[in-house]
Amino acid sequence: MTFLSNEPIERHTFAVLVDNEPGVLARVIGLFSGRGYNIESLTVAEVDPVKQLSRITLVSSGTRMVIDQIKVQLDRLVPIHTVLDLTDGGAFVERELALVKVLGTGEHRVEALRIAGVFRARVIDSTTESFVFELTGSSQKLDAFIDIMRPLGLAELSRTGAAAISRGTATI
Amino acid sequence: MTTTAAATTETTTEPKTMTGAQLVLEALVDQGVDTIFGYPGGAVLPIYDALYQQNRIKHVLVRHEQAAVHAAEGYARSTGKVGVVLVTSGPGATNAVTGLVDALMDSIPLVCLTGQVPTHLIGNDAFQEADTTGITRPATKHNYLVKDVAQLARTVHEAFFVARNGRPGPVVVDLPKDVQFASGPYYGPELCRPKSYKPQTEPDHAAIERAIDLMAKAERPIFYTGGGVINSGPRAAEMLTELVRATGFPCTNTLMGLGAFPASDKQFLGMLGMHGTYEANLAMHGCDVMICIGARFDDRVTGKTSEFSPNSKKIHVDIDASSINKNIRVDLPIVGDAGRAIELLLAAWKKRAPKPKLDAWWKQIEFWRARDCLRYATTKDVIKPQYALERLRAAIQGRDDVIISTEVGQHQMWAAQFLPFDKPNRWLTSGGLGTMGYGLPAAIGAQIGNPGALCIDVAGEASILMNIQEMSTAVQYRLPVKVFILNNQWMGMVRQWQQLLHGERYSQSYSEALPDFVKLADAFGGVGMRVDAADDLDRVIAEMIAADKPCIVDVTVDPNENCFPMIPGGHAHNEMLLGPEDHKSQDPSAREEGMVLV
Ligand SMILES: Cc1ncc(C[n+]2csc(CCOP(=O)(O)OP(=O)(O)O)c2C)c(N)n1
Numbered sequence A: 001m002t003f004l005s006n007e008p009i010e011r012h013t014f015a016v017l018v019d020n021e022p023g024v025l026a027r028v029i030g031l032f033s034g035r036g037y038n039i040e041s042l043t044v045a046e047v048d049p050v051k052q053l054s055r056i057t058l059v060s061s062g063t064r065m066v067i068d069q070i071k072v073q074l075d076r077l078v079p080i081h082t083v084l085d086l087t088d089g090g091a092f093v094e095r096e097l098a099l100v101k102v103l104g105t106g107e108h109r110v111e112a113l114r115i116a117g118v119f120r121a122r123v124i125d126s127t128t129e130s131f132v133f134e135l136t137g138s139s140q141k142l143d144a145f146i147d148i149m150r151p152l153g154l155a156e157l158s159r160t161g162a163a164a165i166s167r168g169t170a171t172i
Numbered sequence B: 001m002t003t004t005a006a007a008t009t010e011t012t013t014e015p016k017t018m019t020g021a022q023l024v025l026e027a028l029v030d031q032g033v034d035t036i037f038g039y040p041g042g043a044v045l046p047i048y049d050a051l052y053q054q055n056r057i058k059h060v061l062v063r064h065e066q067a068a069v070h071a072a073e074g075y076a077r078s079t080g081k082v083g084v085v086l087v088t089s090g091p092g093a094t095n096a097v098t099g100l101v102d103a104l105m106d107s108i109p110l111v112c113l114t115g116q117v118p119t120h121l122i123g124n125d126a127f128q129e130a131d132t133t134g135i136t137r138p139a140t141k142h143n144y145l146v147k148d149v150a151q152l153a154r155t156v157h158e159a160f161f162v163a164r165n166g167r168p169g170p171v172v173v174d175l176p177k178d179v180q181f182a183s184g185p186y187y188g189p190e191l192c193r194p195k196s197y198k199p200q201t202e203p204d205h206a207a208i209e210r211a212i213d214l215m216a217k218a219e220r221p222i223f224y225t226g227g228g229v230i231n232s233g234p235r236a237a238e239m240l241t242e243l244v245r246a247t248g249f250p251c252t253n254t255l256m257g258l259g260a261f262p263a264s265d266k267q268f269l270g271m272l273g274m275h276g277t278y279e280a281n282l283a284m285h286g287c288d289v290m291i292c293i294g295a296r297f298d299d300r301v302t303g304k305t306s307e308f309s310p311n312s313k314k315i316h317v318d319i320d321a322s323s324i325n326k327n328i329r330v331d332l333p334i335v336g337d338a339g340r341a342i343e344l345l346l347a348a349w350k351k352r353a354p355k356p357k358l359d360a361w362w363k364q365i366e367f368w369r370a371r372d373c374l375r376y377a378t379t380k381d382v383i384k385p386q387y388a389l390e391r392l393r394a395a396i397q398g399r400d401d402v403i404i405s406t407e408v409g410q411h412q413m414w415a416a417q418f419l420p421f422d423k424p425n426r427w428l429t430s431g432g433l434g435t436m437g438y439g440l441p442a443a444i445g446a447q448i449g450n451p452g453a454l455c456i457d458v459a460g461e462a463s464i465l466m467n468i469q470e471m472s473t474a475v476q477y478r479l480p481v482k483v484f485i486l487n488n489q490w491m492g493m494v495r496q497w498q499q500l501l502h503g504e505r506y507s508q509s510y511s512e513a514l515p516d517f518v519k520l521a522d523a524f525g526g527v528g529m530r531v532d533a534a535d536d537l538d539r540v541i542a543e544m545i546a547a548d549k550p551c552i553v554d555v556t557v558d559p560n561e562n563c564f565p566m567i568p569g570g571h572a573h574n575e576m577l578l579g580p581e582d583h584k585s586q587d588p589s590a591r592e593e594g595m596v597l598v
């Protein structure tokens, strides 16, 4: 037994399969707020319309003890089918999508477009004074892109939070 | 709700059709329910109407919805069945919330049916509308809002499954009024299983063997068992007793676990924790192998976690994986039903028949025990609360039909320390939530579930006023419950903390303007008695036990007595205060840390 408050903080990505029913997201969020766990990002959408299952991808951080608690606490919610700690489970891929609105004219505008090309962001809307870029990648890549866009006229941002899936043949 | 009812049935015969209200009652009957506790109102009138027209289910009318839930808890804990509550929407549901959280914290299986405004009005701030599923989400193990009568029977059955399986707990089923009126198909329990809820009951056998490895080599072992053993059923407690005796290990129980191992057994060290015995807490602190079964390392038990039992290997059996490694890191987690785990441990122990040498350990324990930590100073002029309980103990000694409930405070801890619990399901107390007002309705529920038993609520004068209206319920149903008030004229436990931690500033903890409890009992139609002198105790207790009506006994006790031993908040098990003269733990930083804890 050790006092655990000085343990390092770990970042973990969870994949959670749930019944797509009213209130299920409130249960998950209530668990996190009620027990003081962190939510870095959370995404949810239906993935199996026949069985009516949704998949939540949740990124959280905490000490090892907290991370382990998050898994078992999620697991005991009644409408939750499976909880997978992808970070513990081996290799996985994680992607996030961002829509980035940049306003500007002249040099800034040209530079924004050039950087977008470097990052392989797509222009999905433009006016003479604005672009909306769509960018997919790791959260870090998105962060980097956004940082560069900030002085170039970044005006508005919408991010999805991470979606993640394990590599290889294994399934949830 | 997602599955259609048709998809869950495989029978070819047409299901019977009835109204939602009838479906509810049919499902209750099929779940083995014969008693429910409730209070009517607009949003549950169809169910009350259906209740009126049948006689398979008895309805007990309480006087406050909180008490309905506590009564159902008392009923559940004393009978091992699921307690059932029926309340109306809005205020009916919100009044029930305290009871639901109480049941959640103490793992009591309940199904609470709440009325709701008709589906088309939900979200409109209709009269007596409350977002019941929203409010009770963190107050229940699970909850449901039934919007389609075709799902009703299945949902009620599923609610019972969830309430009683895994770690038991309260489940709310919110029933809009139009759904109660609508007609729908009835499906029996066997066709209704939750898809995703499959708690693990069978322990990992390899882990059991590893536990036996540790236990066989132990020099200073201890069993630390809790309410999970009681929830697992009376057989689990019997097997625990067998296992403890087979191993020769000492055993301590949590507040919720009292009765799982006979208090009269010499291997029993008493309750552990904040007001536990010296021997139990020091044995926990000094042990080398701890076998925790169905307990959860709650802060009242561990004290300062960084110094909790520093040199032990810890084995933790729990049906709820989230109870393991939550507060205290353990060495050997075993997820599964407590009773099943005990059964496997017992079989494996017998098979290997190890003979650990425990003489030195028992010698040490006897040394601690010789401190006689529950001893108290007796005086002629005032009745000590402990003495009053010792007289009560003498009066009930040897009886197998005594069920004790408590309110919350010093009297609760003294009851835990001084009353004998040799069997499970005879001790009803609010452990996790510490709800004042729990005891009287819990005793009522226990009396309904155990007619003929002697049900006594050991109470404080402050707590009893929180649900005193339930005297009416007791009178209405001719329940001879006894309320044994240890009247110290203080919110004693609050006063004790103010004395020890807040410089004797007794802010708002004096029980001012108390009613005359004797007249109060009389006014309700019960019997009231007062004891001011120690000599009268035995006589009045005998009269109380003989009374065939609800009975309040108001015992005037020493207003200044404190509850010891005490591990002040923020301290470790080996830093116990043993009595009023004991001031060894005056370390100011620990005091500050302790003050912020509850
Ligand atoms: C509903 C509720 N409110 C407040 C408290 C805090 N509290 C714990 S013990 C206590 C005093 C209880 O006084 P009494 O019933 O007279 O018991 P005593 O400690 O004197 O035996 C209080 C106020 C509580 N446990 N429950």
Ligand SMILES: [Mg+2]
Pocket (backbone or CB within 6 Å): B409, B460, B461, B462, B486, B487, B488, B489, B490, B491, B492, B511
């Ligand atoms: Mg008092």
